Each structure stands twice: as C-alpha cells, then as structure tokens.
Amino acid sequence: MSKPRSKTTAEARKDKVEKALKTLGQNVYEELDNGRFPSVTFASRSVRNIVYDKKLQQFILGSSSVRRSAGNIKHIRPFTQLLWLAFFSRKLVAEKRTSTLRDVYYSAQAFNVEFMDQAESDELITDLEVLLESAREEFNVFPEERSAIFGNLTVEYTVRGYEGKRLDLSSHPDGMMIGPALTTAEFRDTDAEMVLAIEKGGLFTRFIEEKVHEKYKAILVNTAGQPPRSTRYLLRRLHQELKLPIGILCDADPWGAHIAMVIKSGSAAAAHLRDLTTPSGVWLGVWASDIVKYKLPSDPLTEIDIKRLYELKADPRYKDKMWHDELDTFLKIKKKSEQEAFSRYGLSYIVDTYLPEKLQLLKSY
Amino acid sequence: MSKPRSKTTAEARKDKVEKALKTLGQNVYEELDNGRFPSVTFASRSVRNIVYDKKLQQFILGSSSVRRSAGNIKHIRPFTQLLWLAFFSRKLVAEKRTSTLRDVYYSAQAFNVEFMDQAESDELITDLEVLLESAREEFNVFPEERSAIFGNLTVEYTVRGYEGKRLDLSSHPDGMMIGPALTTAEFRDTDAEMVLAIEKGGLFTRFIEEKVHEKYKAILVNTAGQPPRSTRYLLRRLHQELKLPIGILCDADPWGAHIAMVIKSGSAAAAHLRDLTTPSGVWLGVWASDIVKYKLPSDPLTEIDIKRLYELKADPRYKDKMWHDELDTFLKIKKKSEQEAFSRYGLSYIVDTYLPEKLQLLKSY
Numbered sequence: 001m002s003k004p005r006s007k008t009t010a011e012a013r014k015d016k017v018e019k020a021l022k023t024l025g026q027n028v029y030e031e032l033d034n035g036r037f038p039s040v041t042f043a044s045r046s047v048r049n050i051v052y053d054k055k056l057q058q059f060i061l062g063s064s065s066v067r068r069s070a071g072n073i074k075h076i077r078p079f080t081q082l083l084w085l086a087f088f089s090r091k092l093v094a095e096k097r098t099s100t101l102r103d104v105y106y107s108a109q110a111f112n113v114e115f116m117d118q119a120e121s122d123e124l125i126t127d128l129e130v131l132l133e134s135a136r137e138e139f140n141v142f143p144e145e146r147s148a149i150f151g152n153l154t155v156e157y158t159v160r161g162y163e164g165k166r167l168d169l170s171s172h173p174d175g176m177m178i179g180p181a182l183t184t185a186e187f188r189d190t191d192a193e194m195v196l197a198i199e200k201g202g203l204f205t206r207f208i209e210e211k212v213h214e215k216y217k218a219i220l221v222n223t224a225g226q227p228p229r230s231t232r233y234l235l236r237r238l239h240q241e242l243k244l245p246i247g248i249l250c251d252a253d254p255w256g257a258h259i260a261m262v263i264k265s266g267s268a269a270a271a272h273l274r275d276l277t278t279p280s281g282v283w284l285g286v287w288a289s290d291i292v293k294y295k296l297p298s299d300p301l302t303e304i305d306i307k308r309l310y311e312l313k314a315d316p317r318y319k320d321k322m323w324h325d326e327l328d329t330f331l332k333i334k335k336k337s338e339q340e341a342f343s344r345y346g347l348s349y350i351v352d353t354y355l356p357e358k359l360q361l362l363k364s365y
Numbered sequence: 366m367s368k369p370r371s372k373t374t375a376e377a378r379k380d381k382v383e384k385a386l387k388t389l390g391q392n393v394y395e396e397l398d399n400g401r402f403p404s405v406t407f408a409s410r411s412v413r414n415i416v417y418d419k420k421l422q423q424f425i426l427g428s429s430s431v432r433r434s435a436g437n438i439k440h441i442r443p444f445t446q447l448l449w450l451a452f453f454s455r456k457l458v459a460e461k462r463t464s465t466l467r468d469v470y471y472s473a474q475a476f477n478v479e480f481m482d483q484a485e486s487d488e489l490i491t492d493l494e495v496l497l498e499s500a501r502e503e504f505n506v507f508p509e510e511r512s513a514i515f516g517n518l519t520v521e522y523t524v525r526g527y528e529g530k531r532l533d534l535s536s537h538p539d540g541m542m543i544g545p546a547l548t549t550a551e552f553r554d555t556d557a558e559m560v561l562a563i564e565k566g567g568l569f570t571r572f573i574e575e576k577v578h579e580k581y582k583a584i585l586v587n588t589a590g591q592p593p594r595s596t597r598y599l600l601r602r603l604h605q606e607l608k609l610p611i612g613i614l615c616d617a618d619p620w621g622a623h624i625a626m627v628i629k630s631g632s633a634a635a636a637h638l639r640d641l642t643t644p645s646g647v648w649l650g651v652w653a654s655d656i657v658k659y660k661l662p663s664d665p666l667t668e669i670d671i672k673r674l675y676e677l678k679a680d681p682r683y684k685d686k687m688w689h690d691e692l693d694t695f696l697k698i699k700k701k702s703e704q705e706a707f708s709r710y711g712l713s714y715i716v717d718t719y720l721p722e723k724l725q726l727l728k729s730y
Contacts, residue, residue, distance in 0.1 A: 097574055097712060100567035102705045109662055109709035144566050148511075148542050160574065162538050172537070173527050173546040177513050179539030179570060201509050202465035205544060209462055209525065297474055340467045344474035347462060 010158040037071030042131040052316040057279040059271035089139035096160035148175035151219030155185035193217040199250040210351040252286035253336035254308040284358040288329035298335035375523040375549040402436030417681035422644040424636035454504035461525035513540035516584030520550035558582040564615040575716040617651035618701035619673040649723040653694035663700035
C-alpha cells in the first residue's frame with residue numbers, strides 16, 4: 001500500500017495551527033492599531049457547557065463562550081499568559097522543537113511571564129487548545145507518558161533532522177515509543193489488516209512473541225493503561241488513513257472498559273477537541289461475560305469498582321445495550337479479571353483460542 | 366568498534382541459568398533416587414543478613430542460609446512452588462518466551478500450583494533468584510515498566526524470530542523500548558563515547574532534538590523514574606562491554622539523587638544479585654548546589670523530602686563526602702528543583718551550557 005499525496009498530514013496540521021496562531025496575533029495587532037483593547041473569545045469549558053453529541057459519539061462544547069480583554073483589569077493576567085503561550089507555541093512549531101507541560105511552565109520564567117504553578121499553565125494551555133481548535137500536541141506540547149507500537153508498518157518521519165527517513169515498525173521487537181516523531185510521521189507502507197490496542201505491556205510483548213502481527217496481520221499498540229492523547233490520535237489516524245478496524249483489549253474491570261470507551265468516544269476533558277476519537281473502535285474484551293464464559297481466575301470487585309460501575313451506567317457514552325449488559329454482568333457476578341488471567345490455560349491460549357474468537361467481531365465491522 | 370567473540374553475552378547468560386536449573390533438578394532427582402527427602406538451601410534474605418560491601422559498593426547477603434525440605438510439612442508448599450517455578454522458568458528459557466510477574470502468578474494455575482496471591486509468587490521468584498544466583502530477567506521473567514534508549518549503537522538481537530537481525534538505535538527519534546529483546550541483544554557497532562541516563566522522558570526527547578547524541582557522542586537512556594532492573598543491567602553492560610562512562614541526570618531532590626545512587630550501588634532488595642550496579646557511574650546533577658549556582662526555580666522541601674534526606678544521610682551507600690555535602694545542602698537551602706527548571710533560561714540552555722560544564726566530571730573518569 002502506498003499513499004502518494006500532495007500534502008502530508010503532518011504538513012497540513014502544521015499549516016492549520018500556524019495559520020490559527022498568525023490570525024490570533026494579527027487580530028491583536030489590528031485592535032491595538034485601531035486604538036482598541038485587544039481581546040479573545042472562545043468556547044467556555046465550564047461543566048454546564050459540556051454536552052454529549054450523539055452523532056459524533058463524543059462530548060463537545062456548547063454555545064457558551066468566554067471573552068478575555070486587555071481592557072478588563074481582572075483579565076490582563078490570563079490574557080497576557082495566553083498570548084505568551086501562543087507566541088511560545090509558534091516558536092516551537094517554527095523551530096520543530098517539542099516541549100512538555102512541565103517545560104512550558106518553566107519556560108515562561110525565561111520571559112518573565114508568571115504562572116503561580118503548573119496547574120495554572122496547564123489550564124491556559126487548554127484555553128489555547130480551545131482558541132486554536134487544535135490539540136496541544138499540534139503545537140508541539142507533549143505529555144510525559146508514552147506508549148508503544150509494533151507491526152508491519154513503514155513510517156516516514158517529518159521531525160527535524162529526520163525528514164524523509166523511513167522505519168519499519170517491526171524492526172524492534174520490544175516496540176517503538178509513541179512520541180512526537182511517531183505521532184507526526186506519515187504512514188507509507190503496510191500489509192496490516194487490523195490494529196489491536198492492548199492495555200498492558202506484558203500482553204503486548206506476548207503478542208509480539210507469538211507473532212500476532214503476522215498470524216493476524218495486526219499492528220499492535222501498547223496503550224500503557226489509559227492511553228495518552230497522542231496515542232489516541234495515532235489510533236484514529238491508523239483507522240482513518242489506512243482504513244483499518246481498531247480492536248481494543250483491556251482488563252475485565254470498569255477501568256479497562258473505560259480505556260476502550262475513551263479510545264472510542266473520548267473524554268469530557270477533551271470535549272473541545274475533535275481528532276482523538278475512533279467511534280468505530282471495537283471493545284473486544286476482556287468482557288464481564290468472558291469471566292464467566294472462560295472460567296477466568298478473578299478477584300472480587302471493590303467498593304470503588306462498584307461505585308465506578310454505577311457512574312459508567314449513568315454515562316451517555318455507555319448507552320448501547322451491549323455495554324450496558326456488560327456493566328450489569330460485572331455488578332451481578334461481582335468479579336473482575338485481568339488480561340493475564342488467560343495464562344491459567346497456558347501462555348499461548350489467549351493468542352490461539354481467545355483472540356480468533358474475538359476477532360470475528362472485527363469482521364462484521 | 367566491532368566486538369567479535371566466541372560466545373555472546375546472551376548465550377553465556379542463557380547457558381549459566383540453564384545449567385543452574387538443570388543442577389537444581391538433578392539434585393532433587395538424586396535425593397529421591399537415594400530415598401531421601403529432596404531439599405534446597407540458599408542464602409537468607411532477612412534484613413539481618415543484608416550487609417553493605419564496601420569493595421563491591423553494594424548490599425550483599427551475609428552467611429546465613431535457609432533450607433526448604435520436602436520432609437518438613439511446613440516446607441512442602443514453598444518447596445513445591447519453588448520447584449514449579451524452576452520448571453516453568455526452564456520452559457520459558459528453552460522456548461525463548463518471556464513472562465511478567467503477573468503472568469507467572471496466573472500460569473501457575475494452569476499447572477494446579479497454588480499461590481495465595483501475586484505477592485506470594487513474587488516472593489518465590491525472588492527465592493529462585495537467590496537459589497540460581499541469577500536475576501529473574503535471566504530466566505525471562507520481566508516487569509511491566511519499560512524505559513527507552515536512543516543513540517548511535519547498532520545491536521544484534523538474540524530473541525526468537527529475530528536472531529542475527531540488527532538495528533541502529535538512532536533510527537527512531539522517540540526512542541526504543543528497553544524490553545526483553547534489547548536487554549539480551551549484543552552490542553555490535555558504536556561511535557559513542559559516553560552514556561547519559563536521564564530520569565524523565567521530556568528531557569530525553571529534548572536531548573534527542575538538540576542532537577546530544579551527535580554533539581557529545583552520547584547514548585541516551587530514559588530511566589523513566591527509578592529504572593527497572595533490566596535498564597540498570599543494560600547500563601552496566603554498556604559500561605562494561607563498551608567501556609563507556611555512565612553519567613546520570615536526575616531531578617534535584619532526594620528521590621532524584623537516589624535514582625543515581627541505585628544505578629551506581631543497587632538496592633537492598635537486590636542484595637542477592639550482582640550484575641545490576643555500575644559503581645563508576647557519575648551523578649552529574651541536578652545537585653542541591655546547582656539550585657544555588659544556577660539560580661534555578663525551586664519548590665520548598667516537604668516533610669517527606671526532609672525525612673528521606675535524613676534516611677539517605679544514614680545510608681552506607683552515601684558515605685562519600687561529595688554525596689554527604691549535597692544532602693546537607695538540600696537540608697540547608699530547604700529547596701528542590703527539577704531538570705525542566707533549566708528551561709527558565711531557554712529550551713537549549715541545559716544542552717548548550719549546563720551539560721558541557723557537567724561533562725567535565727566524566728572526563729576525569
């Protein structure tokens with residue numbers, strides 16, 4: 001599979017965010033030139049303005065907006081911080097440098113811009129996301145956590161110093177970190193027919209050892225628990241650009257189920273963003289009903305687990321009958337299980353028996 | 366640099382652990398053939414038997430030992446568990462499969478071997494380490510956590526399906542995961558002159574972007590906090606096999622200092638193991654005195670930080686004057702700082718100014 005295109009995804013993304021940053025700056029200058037106090041207006045992130053969109057199958061921001069004006073003494077501080085962040089982000093993008101949330105907080109001090117603590121700079125970075133309608137990864141601000149990928153997929157880098165270089169993602173059998181370079185790489189060549197997102201490193205390694213990438217022509221992604229947003233973005237890209245179905249394998253507990261759900265339908269915290277969800281993603285397991293069906297070793301649900309299950313039952317993302325039934329099964333059997341529990345039938349059982357049964361679910365996709 | 370050898374490190378390691386496992390089994394059979402209850406004897410891991418060895422610069426086990434005999438009804442359970450673990454480990458090694466601590470716990474159930482919980486199987490795995498005088502990674506039992514590596518180093522894999530394949534560790538600019546495959550790979554070719562172990566992913570990525578691997582001919586290792594044992598083992602191998610000095614860069618707080626110390630002198634929990642320390646490793650920073658010298662943004666020490674500093678002052682690993690002085694400086698200035706704090710002088714300051722000053726410390730090595 002080869003994908004010749006006039007403009008790469010990374011380039012288009014960079015253009016979009018640079019244009020938005022430029023427009024922001026131009027507007028400020030224009031207002032100043034016209035003798036007016038500059039201001040910015042963007043969608044409100046207050047809880048009351050976060051609504052679930054059935055069509056998009058994710059939370060979105062409603063119609064309320066906030067305005068920050070240099071003419072309001074209470075606004076001067078956050079307005080200045082926001083403009084500095086926009087300036088700093090443009091610098092990062094132009095120089096093809098990346099930064100972390102923590103780094104941004106300290107970098108502000110180099111410019112005598114004050115943030116009380118990192119929580120304050122994190123808040124403002126989210127404001128900038130809303131204003132630019134772009135995830136912070138698009139203006140090169142990344143989190144610390146990383147997950148990994150493995151499989152028959154050749155990527156071409158766009159990061160500084162690696163432009164045009166290619167790598168086959170099956171060339172390192174421990175997996176490749178998913179960081180700024182991979183997130184912005186172009187997909188060049190693959191024979192994969194599906195993507196499997198896996199919650200834990202242990203099973204990720206087992207799948208590589210058992211050659212799941214060859215047996216089932218699968219690209220494997222280790223989400224390392226709840227996946228960072230860059231990994232969710234990568235999963236969406238694998239689905240959209242390569243037309244591959246995404247299967248998700250997690251522990252059989254409310255936290256595992258929610259990893260699958262966040263990959264599908266995102267989180268309320270990212271209600272202002274659009275490119276992080278894969279609604280057609282399929283929760284392959286491990287289901288509550290699998291604990292019964294496969295007689296898996298299990299642990300009793302804790303009080304916190306049970307509280308969480310009731311929260312999920314009330315959540316609009318879980319309205320589908322299949323999801324609701326599984327939540328009810330958890331509450332009925334009062335048990336949870338882990339992916340590794342299949343090892344009670346031998347190390348390769350999960351690959352040779354469980355996985356082929358579950359992959360039927362991806363076929364109907 | 367090329368390293369032709371009659372037997373690779375991975376092969377020698379595998380032979381050693383297989384021989385130890387075989388000897389263990391033979392002894393049991395012999396005792397049974399001679400009509401005696403089989404038993405095993407190994408060094409005690411009780412706190413009283415953990416002593417600091419000044420010459421090795423690490424904790425070691427003393428001369429007390431424990432004996433587990435099938436003839437003692439109280440011993441039958443742990444003795445049987447230990448023998449099953451030895452059997453299972455031999456299977457893993459022979460089949461070139463790896464497993465995690467969690468996986469081993471569930472795998473036991475496939476053989477009707479009972480462990481009350483994972484804590485019990487973890488304990489027995491440590492017993493097997495003592496008995497075999499080998500880290501569990503040598504019999505293919507790995508932890509979940511992974512860290513990453515990047516640099517001009519070509520490795521040759523020894524894991525199943527990848528035997529003889531080579532990879533340049535600078536080919537993925539987000540870094541390669543350090544898992545079973547990398548830990549057992551042979552080092553084939555490098556122009557590196559040093560190794561830099563870095564506590565956090567953010568700085569690891571910054572160093573890659575700023576081309577520290579080229580500017581300073583450095584192999585970069587992201588320890589991802591306190592490094593897993595496989596990463597400590599890899600750092601030791603990089604030092605011993607490639608004769609490279611190891612520099613360590615952590616946050617300026619007692620926890621960061623202790624990451625550097627554990628890379629150098631190991632932990633009490635691994636007193637029964639030998640191949641995890643690099644005594645000549647150099648703590649490059651960030652020191653307490655650097656907070657003062659570089660006027661770094663800082664946070665006040667918490668009560669827990671202060672308690673930890675007094676614990677470290679009493680620790681035999683910290684007896685060197687330089688370390689003691691730094692611990693005292695922390696207590697005097699009552700401040701801590703992070704690696705990212707250097708960003709207050711701009712994103713490349715840490716690479717262009719701080720690092721060259723600190724690398725002088727590696728030259729005297």
